[in-house]
Amino acid sequence: MASEPVIVARNLTKRFGAFTAVDNISFEVMPGEIFGFLGANGAGKTTAMKMLSGLLSPTTGEARVAGYDVFTQAESIKSRIGYMSQRFSLYEDMTAWENIRFYGGIYGLRMDAIRDKAAQLLGRLGMEHVRDSRIGALPLGWKQKLAFSVALLHNPAIVFLDEPTGGVDPLTRRQFWELIYEAAASGVTIFITTHYMDEAEYCGRVSIMVDGRIEALDTPGGLKQAFDAQSMDEVFVRLARGAQYAE
Amino acid sequence: MRTILFILQKEFLQIFRNRAMLPLIFVMPFVQLVILSNAATFDMKNVRLYVIDLDHSAESRRLVSEYTASGYFRTVGVSHSEKQGLESISNGAAHGFLQIPNGFGRDIATTGVAKVQLVIDAVDGYAAGLIQSYTADIISSYGEDIALEIGRFPDTSRQGIRVSSAYWYNPELDYRTFMVPGILVLLVTLIGFFLSGMNVVREKELGTIEQLNVTPIRKYQFIAGKLLPFLVIGLGELALGLTLGRVLYGTPILGSLLLVFGVATVYLVAVLGLGLLISTVTDTQQQAMFISWFFMVIFMLMSGLFTPIDSMPGWAQKLTLFNPIAYFIAIIRQVLLKGSGFADIQQPFWSLCAFASIMLTLAVFRYRKTTG
Numbered sequence: 001m002a003s004e005p006v007i008v009a010r011n012l013t014k015r016f017g018a019f020t021a022v023d024n025i026s027f028e029v030m031p032g033e034i035f036g037f038l039g040a041n042g043a044g045k046t047t048a049m050k051m052l053s054g055l056l057s058p059t060t061g062e063a064r065v066a067g068y069d070v071f072t073q074a075e076s077i078k079s080r081i082g083y084m085s086q087r088f089s090l091y092e093d094m095t096a097w098e099n100i101r102f103y104g105g106i107y108g109l110r111m112d113a114i115r116d117k118a119a120q121l122l123g124r125l126g127m128e129h130v131r132d133s134r135i136g137a138l139p140l141g142w143k144q145k146l147a148f149s150v151a152l153l154h155n156p157a158i159v160f161l162d163e164p165t166g167g168v169d170p171l172t173r174r175q176f177w178e179l180i181y182e183a184a185a186s187g188v189t190i191f192i193t194t195h196y197m198d199e200a201e202y203c204g205r206v207s208i209m210v211d212g213r214i215e216a217l218d219t220p221g222g223l224k225q226a227f228d229a230q231s232m233d234e235v236f237v238r239l240a241r242g243a244q245y246a247e
Numbered sequence: 248m249r250t251i252l253f254i255l256q257k258e259f260l261q262i263f264r265n266r267a268m269l270p271l272i273f274v275m276p277f278v279q280l281v282i283l284s285n286a287a288t289f290d291m292k293n294v295r296l297y298v299i300d301l302d303h304s305a306e307s308r309r310l311v312s313e314y315t316a317s318g319y320f321r322t323v324g325v326s327h328s329e330k331q332g333l334e335s336i337s338n339g340a341a342h343g344f345l346q347i348p349n350g351f352g353r354d355i356a357t358t359g360v361a362k363v364q365l366v367i368d369a370v371d372g373y374a375a376g377l378i379q380s381y382t383a384d385i386i387s388s389y390g391e392d393i394a395l396e397i398g399r400f401p402d403t404s405r406q407g408i409r410v411s412s413a414y415w416y417n418p419e420l421d422y423r424t425f426m427v428p429g430i431l432v433l434l435v436t437l438i439g440f441f442l443s444g445m446n447v448v449r450e451k452e453l454g455t456i457e458q459l460n461v462t463p464i465r466k467y468q469f470i471a472g473k474l475l476p477f478l479v480i481g482l483g484e485l486a487l488g489l490t491l492g493r494v495l496y497g498t499p500i501l502g503s504l505l506l507v508f509g510v511a512t513v514y515l516v517a518v519l520g521l522g523l524l525i526s527t528v529t530d531t532q533q534q535a536m537f538i539s540w541f542f543m544v545i546f547m548l549m550s551g552l553f554t555p556i557d558s559m560p561g562w563a564q565k566l567t568l569f570n571p572i573a574y575f576i577a578i579i580r581q582v583l584l585k586g587s588g589f590a591d592i593q594q595p596f597w598s599l600c601a602f603a604s605i606m607l608t609l610a611v612f613r614y615r616k617t618t619g
Binding site for chain 1: 249250252253254256257260261264265453454455457458459460461462463464616617
C-alpha cells in the first residue's frame with residue numbers, strides 16, 4: 001500500500017446561511033482503507049461526503065481527494081471516484097446492461113471494455129439472468145449491489161457510499177459487505193456512511209460526527225476502549241446524546 | 248462527442264420506453280391539428296338574427312330571405328315588437344336584430360331608397376365587425392337587384408370610384424390556409440418546450456441527476472444530450488404535420504422545405520434552450536410546468552397566430568421582438584404561403600439565431616454540477 005493518503009481534509013467547513021452543517025473537520029484516509037462515517041441524521045455526514053465528491057463546494061478549509069483539490073479540481077476528482085447515494089440512482093426504466101453501458105460510456109470506457117466489465121460484474125453478482133431485465137423490477141438488494149458495481153466500473157481510487165444498505169435485508173447486507181471487502185482488497189478506498197452499528201465494526205477506522213464536528217476517530221476497537229463500551233452502539237449513543245441538531 | 252452519443256442512446260431508450268409519453272408525442276399533436284384548424288376559424292356561419300318586420304310586404308320578406316340565403320345568417324324569430332328584439336340580444340338568443348320599418352316596400356317601389364336598422368351585440372367586437380360587413384354585402388346586392396328591376400338607379404355618382412380587391416397568396420381567403428402553418432408551430436413548440444424541461448427536472452426528482460453530476464460529464468455534453476433528442480422529435484413532428492396539413496387541407500408549400508426545416512432547427516434550439524434553462528432553475532416538475540406555461544401562454548397569445556401583431560398596441564409589438572414563436576410563425580407563413588426565400592426572411596431568422604444562442608448559453612451556464 002502506498003503511504004500517501006487518498007483523502008486529506010483540513011478544517012473543512014460548510015455553512016448554509018447561519019447553519020453550519022459541517023464544522024471544521026480534519027482527517028486523512030489511506031488507500032485501500034474502509035473508512036466508516038457515522039453520525040445521527042442531520043449530523044452532516046452527507047454534506048461532508050458531497051464536498052469530498054465534488055457535488056458541493058466547501059465554505060472554508062481545504063481538502064484533496066485522489067490528489068486533486070476540491071475547490072479548483074472538482075471535475076478531475078469526479079473521474080477518479082465512484083459514488084453511490086442513499087437514493088437509488090440507476091435508471092429504473094433501463095435494463096442492467098443498458099445502465100452499465102451508459103455509465104461505462106460516460107466514464108469513457110471503450111465498448112469492448114464495457115462488455116467485458118458487464119459480463120464480469122454480472123457474473124460475480126450472479127445476475128446474468130437479469131442482464132436484460134429492467135432494473136425497476138429487481139429487488140432492492142439486487143439493485144444496490146448492482147449500483148455499487150456500476151460505481152466501480154471505471155476503476156476509481158475511492159468509492160463514496162452514502163448509506164448503501166438502508167432498507168436492505170440482513171443477508172443481502174452481508175453479501176454487500178463481501179463486495180466492499182473485495183473492492184478494498186483490490187486497493188479501492190471505501191468511504192462509507194451507515195446507521196448500522198454492526199457495519200461500523202466492519203470498518204477499518206470509524207469517525208463519529210455530532211453536530212457537524214468529528215467527535216471521535218479511531219479503529220472500532222480503539223473507540224470501544226476509549227469510551228469503555230461493549231459495542232459500537234454504546235459508543236455511538238454516548239456521543240450522539242450530546243447532539244443539538246440531530247433528530 | 249462520444250459521451251454525447253451515450254447520453255443520446257439513453258435518452259431515446261427512455262423516451263420510446265415510456266408508454267404514457269409516446270401517444271402524447273405522436274398522437275396528441277395531430278388530434279390538435281385537426282381540431283384547431285377546423286375550429287379556429289375567422290368566418291362566422293350561423294349568425295343568429297332576429298327579425299322585426301313592421302312592413303309585411305313582398306320586399307321585406309325578400310330582404311329577409313336574402314339574409315338567410317347568404318349562408319351566414321339564420322333567423323331565430325320574427326315579430327313586430329322591438330322589445331322582443333332587444334330581449335333576444337340581451338338573453339343571447341340572437342347576435343343582432345334587423346328592423347324593417349313600416350313603408351319599406353312602398354318606399355323602394357316608388358323612390359328606390361329605403362332604410363332598415365340592424366342592431367348588433369358588439370360584446371365581441373370582432374364578430375360584430377364581421378356581421379356588419381356581411382350585412383353591407385347583402386344589402387348592397389339586394390339594392391342592386393331592386394334597382395335593376397325597377398329601372399331606377401339611386402344616385403350612382405357616389406360610386407364613381409369602385410374598389411375591386413384581389414386577394415393574393417390566399418385567393419379564397421381560406422382561413423385554414425392561414426392557420427395550419429401557425430398551428431404546426433404551436434404543436435412543435437409544445438412538444439419541445441415541455442418535454443425537454445420536464446425531462447431534466449424528472450431526473451432531479453428521481454435523484455438520478457446526482458449520479459450524473461458526480462461523473463466527469465461536461466455541462467455542454469449534458470445539455471446537448473438533453474436537447475438533441477427533442478430537436479429530432481420536433482423536426483419529425485413538423486414533417487408529419489406538414490404532410491397531414493397537405494393531405495387534409497391542401498396547405499400550400501410554395502417555398503423551400505429545406506429552408507423551413509433549417510429555420511425550424513434554429514427555432515427548436517431556441518425553445519428547447521429556454522425549456523432547459525427553466526429546468527435548471529427549478530426543482531420539481533410542478534414548478535417547471537408552471538413557469539413553462541407562463542411563457543407559453545404569453546408567447547402563444549402574442550404570436551400573431553390569433554390576433555395580428557400589427558393590431559397590437561406599440562408596447563406589445565415591442566414585446567413580440569422577444570417572442571420566438573412570433574418569428575417562426577411569420578417565417579413559416581411567408582415561406583409556405585408566399586414562397587419567400589432566405590433573403591425575405593433574413594431579419595426574423597437572425598433574431599431567432601440570437602435568441603437560440605442566448606438561451607443555449609444561459610442553459611449551459613446555469614446548469615450546475617455543483618451546488619452550494
